[in-house]
Amino acid sequence: MSTSIHALLEALRSHSWRIATAESLTGGGIGAALTAVPGSSEWFAGGVIAYQSEQKTRQLGVPPAVIAQHGVVSREVVAAMAAGVRQRFDVEVAVAVSGVAGPGGGSAQTPVGTVWIAVSAPGASIEQRYHFAGNRDEVRQHTITAAINLLVKTTA
8 A cells, every 4th residue: 555545545534424426537547546445345335437528517517517617627616526426425525537648638727637637524624736747648657646646635
């Protein structure tokens, strides 16, 4: 178990909190990393992989107007994803990610490697923009690591 996941587990247990994930570009990678820990069913409620915009709306309640106005890779969308998964799974902590892993799909405003991560927890919500270098797999792995680190920071 990585040091970050161990720190997250300790923080969740100390507060008796449970967590859920809302993932786009990572395709369930955050949930996979968290559930690799034996006994994770004690604190991991589940997750949603909402890759398409329509699923962000249908599964997580992200308003289509928010997606249209801000773009799917934005602070506003990941905040809504985190709030949606937190409410739907009735948990204290949620993490959401959306980004452009590449190799295509980027733009001048949102180049490949751009990622937004949101964490929603009691008394603390944070959205953070990142830009990761590397190929598709590297961007996805960097995102998983950054999401876990942001969870640790927010829940500590």
